[in-house]
Amino acid sequence: MTPPEPFRLTASEAQAKFKDGSLTVETYAQSLLSRIKARDSVTNAWAYLSPDLVLSRARELDQIPPEKRGPLHGVAIGVKDVILTKDMPTQHNSPIYEDDAPKIDAASIMTLRANGALIFGKTTTTEFAATSVGPSHKGPKTANPHDPTRTAGGSSAGSGSAVGDLQVPIGLGTQTVGSTIRPGSFNGIYAMKPTWNAISREGQKLYSLIFDTLGLYSRSVADLKLLLDTFQLVDDEPVPSEPFTIKGAKFALLTLPTPEWPEPGPGTASAVTKAAELLRAHGATVEEITLPDEFRQMYKYHLQVLSGDGRVAFLPEYTIAKDLMHESLVGHVENVANHTRRDQLKAFDELAAMRPKLDALASKYAAIIGPSAIDEAPVGSNTGSAAFCGPWTAMHMPVVNVPGFKGENGLPIGVSVVAGRYRDQYLLRVCEEVGKVFEGEGGWKREM
Amino acid sequence: MTPPEPFRLTASEAQAKFKDGSLTVETYAQSLLSRIKARDSVTNAWAYLSPDLVLSRARELDQIPPEKRGPLHGVAIGVKDVILTKDMPTQHNSPIYEDDAPKIDAASIMTLRANGALIFGKTTTTEFAATSVGPSHKGPKTANPHDPTRTAGGSSAGSGSAVGDLQVPIGLGTQTVGSTIRPGSFNGIYAMKPTWNAISREGQKLYSLIFDTLGLYSRSVADLKLLLDTFQLVDDEPVPSEPFTIKGAKFALLTLPTPEWPEPGPGTASAVTKAAELLRAHGATVEEITLPDEFRQMYKYHLQVLSGDGRVAFLPEYTIAKDLMHESLVGHVENVANHTRRDQLKAFDELAAMRPKLDALASKYAAIIGPSAIDEAPVGSNTGSAAFCGPWTAMHMPVVNVPGFKGENGLPIGVSVVAGRYRDQYLLRVCEEVGKVFEGEGGWKREM
Numbered sequence: 001m002t003p004p005e006p007f008r009l010t011a012s013e014a015q016a017k018f019k020d021g022s023l024t025v026e027t028y029a030q031s032l033l034s035r036i037k038a039r040d041s042v043t044n045a046w047a048y049l050s051p052d053l054v055l056s057r058a059r060e061l062d063q064i065p066p067e068k069r070g071p072l073h074g075v076a077i078g079v080k081d082v083i084l085t086k087d088m089p090t091q092h093n094s095p096i097y098e099d100d101a102p103k104i105d106a107a108s109i110m111t112l113r114a115n116g117a118l119i120f121g122k123t124t125t126t127e128f129a130a131t132s133v134g135p136s137h138k139g140p141k142t143a144n145p146h147d148p149t150r151t152a153g154g155s156s157a158g159s160g161s162a163v164g165d166l167q168v169p170i171g172l173g174t175q176t177v178g179s180t181i182r183p184g185s186f187n188g189i190y191a192m193k194p195t196w197n198a199i200s201r202e203g204q205k206l207y208s209l210i211f212d213t214l215g216l217y218s219r220s221v222a223d224l225k226l227l228l229d230t231f232q233l234v235d236d237e238p239v240p241s242e243p244f245t246i247k248g249a250k251f252a253l254l255t256l257p258t259p260e261w262p263e264p265g266p267g268t269a270s271a272v273t274k275a276a277e278l279l280r281a282h283g284a285t286v287e288e289i290t291l292p293d294e295f296r297q298m299y300k301y302h303l304q305v306l307s308g309d310g311r312v313a314f315l316p317e318y319t320i321a322k323d324l325m326h327e328s329l330v331g332h333v334e335n336v337a338n339h340t341r342r343d344q345l346k347a348f349d350e351l352a353a354m355r356p357k358l359d360a361l362a363s364k365y366a367a368i369i370g371p372s373a374i375d376e377a378p379v380g381s382n383t384g385s386a387a388f389c390g391p392w393t394a395m396h397m398p399v400v401n402v403p404g405f406k407g408e409n410g411l412p413i414g415v416s417v418v419a420g421r422y423r424d425q426y427l428l429r430v431c432e433e434v435g436k437v438f439e440g441e442g443g444w445k446r447e448m
Numbered sequence: 449m450t451p452p453e454p455f456r457l458t459a460s461e462a463q464a465k466f467k468d469g470s471l472t473v474e475t476y477a478q479s480l481l482s483r484i485k486a487r488d489s490v491t492n493a494w495a496y497l498s499p500d501l502v503l504s505r506a507r508e509l510d511q512i513p514p515e516k517r518g519p520l521h522g523v524a525i526g527v528k529d530v531i532l533t534k535d536m537p538t539q540h541n542s543p544i545y546e547d548d549a550p551k552i553d554a555a556s557i558m559t560l561r562a563n564g565a566l567i568f569g570k571t572t573t574t575e576f577a578a579t580s581v582g583p584s585h586k587g588p589k590t591a592n593p594h595d596p597t598r599t600a601g602g603s604s605a606g607s608g609s610a611v612g613d614l615q616v617p618i619g620l621g622t623q624t625v626g627s628t629i630r631p632g633s634f635n636g637i638y639a640m641k642p643t644w645n646a647i648s649r650e651g652q653k654l655y656s657l658i659f660d661t662l663g664l665y666s667r668s669v670a671d672l673k674l675l676l677d678t679f680q681l682v683d684d685e686p687v688p689s690e691p692f693t694i695k696g697a698k699f700a701l702l703t704l705p706t707p708e709w710p711e712p713g714p715g716t717a718s719a720v721t722k723a724a725e726l727l728r729a730h731g732a733t734v735e736e737i738t739l740p741d742e743f744r745q746m747y748k749y750h751l752q753v754l755s756g757d758g759r760v761a762f763l764p765e766y767t768i769a770k771d772l773m774h775e776s777l778v779g780h781v782e783n784v785a786n787h788t789r790r791d792q793l794k795a796f797d798e799l800a801a802m803r804p805k806l807d808a809l810a811s812k813y814a815a816i817i818g819p820s821a822i823d824e825a826p827v828g829s830n831t832g833s834a835a836f837c838g839p840w841t842a843m844h845m846p847v848v849n850v851p852g853f854k855g856e857n858g859l860p861i862g863v864s865v866v867a868g869r870y871r872d873q874y875l876l877r878v879c880e881e882v883g884k885v886f887e888g889e890g891g892w893k894r895e896m
Contacts, residue, residue: 084552086550100552101551102534102550102551102552103549103550103551104532104548104550104552105764107654107761107763107764108764110764110765110767110768111763111764111767114764114767114768115767197657197658197757197760198760199760200654200760200761200763200764201654201657202653202654202761202764205650206555206648206649206650209645209649209657209658210645210657210658231763232763232781235789236788236789236790309645312645312646312647312648313555313648313650315555315559315648315679315680316555316556316558316559316562316648316650317558319558319559319562319563320558320562333680340684341683341684341869341870342684342870345803345804345807345869345870346804349800349801349803349804352797352800352801352803353797353800353801355793355797355800356793356794356797359793421789421793422789422790422793
């Protein structure tokens with residue numbers, strides 16, 4: 001049996017081969033570059049990629065003596081193009097930043113590089129990670145690797161597509177409403193939005209201080225754990241080293257009563273139902289609960305705060321070149337919806353008051369599960385609805401999209417698994433086992 | 449009578465002269481540079497200053513035809529060296545960033561430049577605006593212009609000192625606890641911490657997402673208003689164009705019950721008493737109130753959240769070179785105080801719950817007044833206590849330090865004037881009149 005081509009490896013698998021000497025970072029990088037070369041005309045996931053730069057860094061990493069290698073040695077990471085990188089341009093999918101090449105790394109990139117990661121290239125995004133129109137303002141649209149007529153989601157389109165297409169094992173995204181989790185579902189990969197502010201968002205384009213969160217993509221839970229450990233996320237309660245046991249655990253299948261919490265499509269409805277069935281079949285109990293009425297305004301509040309935040313965040317670009325901005329962003333700055341600051345403060349304060357209540361609810365369960373997206377990735381370039389993702393973002397709770405299900409057209413569908421704030425490591429431990437079940441028995445397999 | 453030397457002008461006064469053609473930006477810049485040359489060996493307020501760059505930009509601004517000049521045309525601004533500027537290095541008073549020169553402007557700088565401001569130079573800061581030890585890690589310490597044996601405060605030491613010493617009319621600072629308001633008091637100038645997130649903090653070194661706020665220094669309320677207008681801060685209620693009337697207005701003189709709310713020193717105690725007396729003498733009522741016990745933990749919560757935020761914010765630098773960081777910052781990352789995330793979430797949530805209550809309280813008064821600092825600037829390089837400033841930062845409320853009082857050694861002392869969130873323009877209208885009274889009758893005059 002021939003070993004898999006290196007580009008098929010998860011980051012953890014590649015690291016094992018770096019460690020035993022059976023693979024160099026350079027050879028690995030060449031394999032990823034070949035994969036990208038073969039597939040880029042279909043997926044268009046990269047906003048910037050310099051093979052020379054990648055190979056040069058890979059060779060530098062190979063020169064480091066084994067005892068001095070960092071915990072992320074050789075881990076290849078695609079970076080959403082709203083996150084600053086000192087050796088690659090950051091353009092935010094905006095013509096305003098076309099010639100921009102700031103020599104500075106975002107906080108996340110500093111930490112990743114210092115731990116030995118191979119920052120691979122910049123992946124496509126919707127404009128400033130803040131519109132629902134697929135990239136890009138010029139050139140071809142980023143496509144779903146499982147069906148190029150469909151969206152890869154947004155706003156973290158490129159990282160979702162590239163990780164789903166085996167072009168890179170790890171991708172960085174961002175989430176302000178549903179920009180990490182939704183593409184995770186559409187592209188059939190693991191996606192994690194950690195607890196808000198558990199990883200520094202410095203150097204990542206600002207939309208909302210209170211919602212923006214760095215997002216993580218991978219094809220295994222082990223790879224997500226590698227990243228959380230690098231970013232030193234530590235729960236209060238030590239996470240046991242033995243695997244989580246589904247048998248006897250209690251999950252909540254949660255729906256929200258808001259008018260903005262939409263009906264799931266048939267694929268998502270069946271995925272969520274099947275997820276609950278599988279957990280029950282493995283010995284868990286699953287309670288179906290709906291949040292009480294006091295949470296009804298959650299999504300409306302989220303969007304109100306967001307518009308006020310956008311009004312502040314996009315003023316600089318508006319001042320310089322509003323004609324080059326999407327009308328929805330101009331609309332934030334001009335406050336075309338006529339939000340009052342009083343309403344936005346009420347929304348801000350009410351969401352704050354809900355957070356400890358949702359934590360308390362989550363603490364009663366092994367995890368909360370719910371839909372990640374309305375259905376399979378839609379045809380076309382609209383990146384889909386973030387309505388199912390918004391609540392967890394607004395509540396600052398960690399959430400993982402676990403893939404494994406499929407829709408009516410055979411496209412992947414994932415399920416969101418959620419825990420209370422700062423229980424990120426605990427959540428990954430749950431997802432390790434839940435993921436085995438969903439990926440093993442959910443009905444969707446990656447075919448590429 | 450000879451007109452004042454240009455460096456003595458406020459920004460608004462200088463603008464009037466640009467407009468009537470009696471002063472060019474270049475001549476103005478030369479006057480400021482002469483002032484700095486004469487005084488820099490005493491105050492040491494600048495981390496980076498290139499006279500050639502300043503004069504070259506000044507000449508460019510003079511070339512702009514009058515009808516195309518921006519609302520901040522020629523306004524000279526000193527920028528705290530934790531705020532990114534694309535044409536000047538940003539070093540955060542940290543050896544880790546000594547060779548750093550990112551080609552990117554912070555959001556605030558983008559907006560200021562696009563409106564015609566003359567970004568003058570970078571002013572000194574404590575390390576990452578996050579320690580209480582005066583700048584700098586090398587070279588001479590920034591001094592108080594009114595007594596060089598005393599601190600200019602911190603962390604926005606350089607901007608406070610430079611504006612207080614007539615070296616530049618406007619300075620940018622930042623405030624996470626009391627880093628803008630305290631130096632305002634020490635240096636005898638106006639200092640404003642606007643409502644949290646009313647001005648974008650993108651591109652300003654991150655310490656705490658939920659507290660960090662851009663701070664503004666000037667020597668007149670008109671100059672603060674110029675800045676708020678540029679940043680498009682708009683209250684919900686239109687601000688009347690006629691002046692605020694002190695007569696008949698009701699103020700609150702507020703103290704907090706926390707153990708961390710210290711006893712003011714004799715200078716501050718007398719300044720606050722005198723402030724109340726002056727307001728009463730001008731026909732206002734002043735109620736002395738103490739917050740109820742439910743607010744007792746406010747400052748403790750603030751510092752708990754801050755330590756958790758520092759743990760995340762300084763991880764990148766810690767990963768790269770912890771030996772080059774102040775031990776208090778290393779302590780955040782290593783969580784030496786053993787804060788639990790549970791405690792920090794409780795603190796975060798409790799502060800959030802207090803905010804609407806303080807807004808409601810503030811809405812009953814024309815403004816709340818209170819101390820800005822413990823007393824006059826202390827001798828030495830410790831930048832003093834931020835305890836009186838913390839609550840307004842934690843509550844996200846706009847606050848202005850109004851100068852005008854003096855301490856036992858003749859040094860300036862200011863009083864904090866505070867309003868509810870997003871009442872920034874309203875607050876300035878109040879401060880316009882309150883400032884006339886405090887500056888006119890408080891007892892301290894700028895002598896230089």
